[in-house]
Amino acid sequence: MFKAKTLEERETVHTNDETVIGTSVKLEGDFKSEGDVTVNGEVSGTVFTEGDLTVGETAIVKANVHGKNVLIAGKVEGDVKSQDKVELKASCKVIGNIETSRIEIADGAFFGGECIMGKTSDSLETDEGEA
Amino acid sequence: MYYYIFDQTSQKHGFQKALDKIGLKITDLELDGEKTKETITKNISLLTNEALEKDVKNIIVVGTDSSLNAVLKGIVAKKKDVALGYIPLKRSLYSELFNIPIQEHALEIISKRKIITTDLGKVNHGYFISSMKYAHSLKKSGSMFNVKSLFQIRSPENILFDFQYNDNFDLHAEAARFSIFNVVSSGENKQLREEHNVALGKRAHSDGRFDICVLSKGSSPENRTCFQATHLYVKSHAGPVTCILDECVDMRSQEFTVHVLPMSLKMIVGNATLFR
Numbered sequence: 001m002f003k004a005k006t007l008e009e010r011e012t013v014h015t016n017d018e019t020v021i022g023t024s025v026k027l028e029g030d031f032k033s034e035g036d037v038t039v040n041g042e043v044s045g046t047v048f049t050e051g052d053l054t055v056g057e058t059a060i061v062k063a064n065v066h067g068k069n070v071l072i073a074g075k076v077e078g079d080v081k082s083q084d085k086v087e088l089k090a091s092c093k094v095i096g097n098i099e100t101s102r103i104e105i106a107d108g109a110f111f112g113g114e115c116i117m118g119k120t121s122d123s124l125e126t127d128e129g130e131a
Numbered sequence: 132m133y134y135y136i137f138d139q140t141s142q143k144h145g146f147q148k149a150l151d152k153i154g155l156k157i158t159d160l161e162l163d164g165e166k167t168k169e170t171i172t173k174n175i176s177l178l179t180n181e182a183l184e185k186d187v188k189n190i191i192v193v194g195t196d197s198s199l200n201a202v203l204k205g206i207v208a209k210k211k212d213v214a215l216g217y218i219p220l221k222r223s224l225y226s227e228l229f230n231i232p233i234q235e236h237a238l239e240i241i242s243k244r245k246i247i248t249t250d251l252g253k254v255n256h257g258y259f260i261s262s263m264k265y266a267h268s269l270k271k272s273g274s275m276f277n278v279k280s281l282f283q284i285r286s287p288e289n290i291l292f293d294f295q296y297n298d299n300f301d302l303h304a305e306a307a308r309f310s311i312f313n314v315v316s317s318g319e320n321k322q323l324r325e326e327h328n329v330a331l332g333k334r335a336h337s338d339g340r341f342d343i344c345v346l347s348k349g350s351s352p353e354n355r356t357c358f359q360a361t362h363l364y365v366k367s368h369a370g371p372v373t374c375i376l377d378e379c380v381d382m383r384s385q386e387f388t389v390h391v392l393p394m395s396l397k398m399i400v401g402n403a404t405l406f407r
Contacts, residue, residue: 018357019357019358019359020355020356020357020358021302021356021358022304022345022346022347022354022355022356023347023354024289024304024305024347024354025302025303025304025305025345025347025356026302026303026304027300027301027302027303028300028301028302028303029298029299029300029301030299030300031299031300032299033358033359041356045300
């Protein structure tokens with residue numbers, strides 16, 4: 001079974017296919033990536049990646065976010081869509097709806113919204129195509 | 132036919148012995164061709180244009196990285212199908228990047244004619260093969276302006292930069308340093324990987340995109356921003372700043388428009404693993 005990488009594991013690896021948004025950086029607009037994305041700064045707009053998305057503890061994201069696996073330790077205001085798994089860490093604050101196949105919520109995590117389980121990757125791709 | 136351009140550095144007294152050896156080696160390896168020298172009245176650009184008008188297929192630069200950069204600028208601007216060779220007089224960024232030994236030993240590489248085609252970076256009216264770098268309070272001083280000095284935080288003062296990618300996104304970063312990489316030497320790549328967990332792929336020279344690294348204040352992983360783009364508009368909010376192209380060409384401006392020119396330079400190289 002696929003095991004999502006932990007936050008620590010993702011922070012220590014960076015390849016040329018990985019995108020990292022640093023703590024003192026503000027990103028506005030629609031950001032698309034094919035590789036893994038880690039956000040530690042501020043983002044407004046949308047974030048879409050075919051790889052894994054990590055929202056770090058220092059991140060403030062006011063955006064709809066899509067990823068294969070989504071790990072959230074910071075703040076997210078917007079809808080979260082995942083093809084596989086969403087992991088909410090204790091430090092996170094999520095205000096928005098979550099669509100995913102699997103979810104893991106740590107004790108202390110804040111989640112204000114609806115969670116829709118069981119959507120497949122096909123339906124996510126259809127949603128993206130309609131957008 | 133080979134067209135040799137000897138830059139002004141190569142004509143300095145200290146390189147006379149090296150030039151003699153280069154001349155002998157050219158004859159030994161039967162790499163003869165037209166030889167031209169840069170003068171006060173005939174600079175590298177003029178010599179390059181002359182060569183291109185003669186439809187030569189191989190231009191060999193003898194001298195320094197900045198001369199090679201000036202020649203490639205002329206070749207790419209005129210979109211000519213020319214293979215570029217290099218005889219570096221001393222170790223340099225390009226000699227390391229293309230695995231070309233210095234002085235007469237470089238002719239062994241030229242005689243083997245291993246030619247690769249690589250992406251090129253275009254920024255405003257300049258070009259770069261390897262990287263474009265900005266670092267506050269650091270000035271170009273030969274090899275001192277390398278990745279190590281780029282990422283060493285001495286007395287960083289952040290400047291607000293905008294990095295705009297089409298209409299897709301606008302990235303505002305308080306940056307003390309940033310680098311836009313097309314391809315880097317294996318040594319520089321190792322340094323990036325060890326110190327900053329950043330590693331460029333082996334096909335970086337032909338992937339049609341840049342890797343952009345932005346560092347703010349400290350050099351901790353949380354302060355690092357890395358992303359990829361095929362083109363980019365960079366604006367400084369603190370007036371004109373100086374960027375260095377390939378550690379050899381200064382460019383001062385407030386706004387930089389950076390593009391990848393895919394597979395647009397043919398270069399004669401040594402057995403560089405980067406270009407396999």
